[in-house]
Amino acid sequence: MKIKAEKKRAEPGEVIAVIRRILAENGREYIGSYVAAALCLIAAAATTGFSAWIMRDVIDQIFYQRRADLIVLISLLVFGAFVVRGLAGYGQAVILSKVGNNLVARYQQRLFDHLMRLGVDFHTSNRSAQLAAQINQNVGGIRDLLGTTLKAVAGDMVTLVALVVVMVIQDPVLSIFAFLIGPPLIFAVNKLTRRLRRISRETIEVNSRLIGAMQEATQGIAVVKAFTMEDQLSRRIAKLISDTEWRSNKIARISERLTPISEMLAGLAVAGVIAYAGYRAAYHQQPPGAVFSFISALLLAYDPVRRLARVQIGLERALVNARMIYEILDLKPRQGDAPGAPQLRVPKGEVRFNDVHFGYSEELPVLHGVSFVAEAGKTTAIVGASGAGKSTLTALLERFYDLESGSIEVDGQDIATVTKKSLREKIAFVSQQPYLFEGTIADNIRYGREDATEAEVRAAAELAAADEFIREQPQGYDTPVGENGATLSGGQRQRVSIARAILRQAPILLLDEATSALDTESEARIQDALATAMKGRTVIVIAHRLSTVVHADKIVVLESGRVVEEGTHEELLSDPHGVYARFHRVQSAKGLGLVDDTRKKVSVRRSQRATGGAVA
């Protein structure tokens, strides 16, 4: 599900195809604005053509024929042309910016909504910071693609046509001279854009990696400092930075190569025209107005020609941007709901795993036929070594991933056949890594249930043994939490997450190491509170600490993706060779203070070493 990094060549028709798609998707409401902008651009183009045209009368009537009566009229016409051009320029710029900003806003919203729809698997296989950077760099391309095209076609192209008409009318022979620079210019532009195409996409990718790496390094700053990784990371980033710099330089070199080429060609045209017209004037008597008008048109045509020559370069980059945006938007979310999927109904809350096989990738199976029942209204505990697949069970029950085979049923309904939304609404989940979002503590609890009252938020916090510490915060419940709750302790973050889950009032509660960061006393308090709050609900609790699970109605022992034992605490202890009994022995040994003994042993060894004694 990684975003592909394929380097497909842009087909000539592709700009049009993408523009069509953008227009089709963003509908008709922009058409009016684009027509208005086009009219402004055409008005500006017409006035440019007019300014060149009127040069003939300026020279012939005012200076050659000395028609004093026409001075005021001609001057006023020139002034009028500038005013119209100014207003038209203002109009098109404002309209195009407004439409462009609105387009960007729309795509940002669409992208966010789409990212939220994509499955957990997409997000685990793409680095979040890099993804955000890529979207950020690309979203403007949609706006540029439309804006640049419109300006090029309705602005520069129309201006050029107007000026060419003026040139041809004023002096057809000279026009042929001027137009000779067209073919070599087009040839040069084509060659350059082909080279730019490749490098544009690579640049965006390298840039995204760079920004992503910077963000990751700052997020993990405590680890970076603790392991003195600064130099190491700096070296690694230096490579990305110099790569980006090199690419930017290359882009500049290639695209700026157009400047000397077009200047030279323009110089050739202007010099040729002056030379030819000069010789002609020396041998033929002719009023100079037409030539002046022609040269004005030629000089005025230079800017639009230069811009048009560059348009292809700009479009090329915008096209790469737009394509990368559509690559994300076109990803189909997996685990989609089947058409007409019914809502999950949970009258009792029984959860049943039937011979579940699953692996995150084909090479590495994680669960090998897991079957167990979490009875309705009871507490089922899942224990097992790290990596046994416990968190995976919660991910599958939430339907973050599809099963390889087997099924998971809630009150007899296969969760794969009901809507995901209805399934997740029935489950309150505290994940192993509690996550807090930007906002206040109260906001974070209220994500459990949007319409919860303030009193309900407080009640949930109390049950999660969080009320006390929250009230001690500088602004109580309205205290903003740092990035991912960085201003709270690990245990405080867990308690806020538990409060969020309690507030959800769902029939199934899923706790994955939810109290692992708490001291035994706080944990016991939360457990008592949960026991009351969760009466009649199905609770599935995952814990390493066996003190958390002794009171569970049933304990399921998972080992390397298989259920190896099942029963109550007493039942499991009755088999002294069982896995659970072994866990229990190890943990109670720690509880009996053997840990301190080990420490003593270590210090004894150290002192032996210090005195040169042998270590057994």
Ligand SMILES: Nc1ncnc2c1ncn2[C@@H]1O[C@H](COP(=O)(O)OP(=O)(O)OP(=O)(O)O)[C@@H](O)[C@H]1O
């Ligand atoms: N997103 C993932 N992609 C690939 N493999 C994964 C992913 N998440 C977990 N795994 C692998 O699946 C196996 C089971 O992981 P899981 O998180 O379910 O273990 P766990 O029993 O919850 O362990 P712990 O007690 O440490 O939380 C592990 O080998 C792990 O490497």
Ligand SMILES: [Mg+2]
């Ligand atoms: Mg886990």
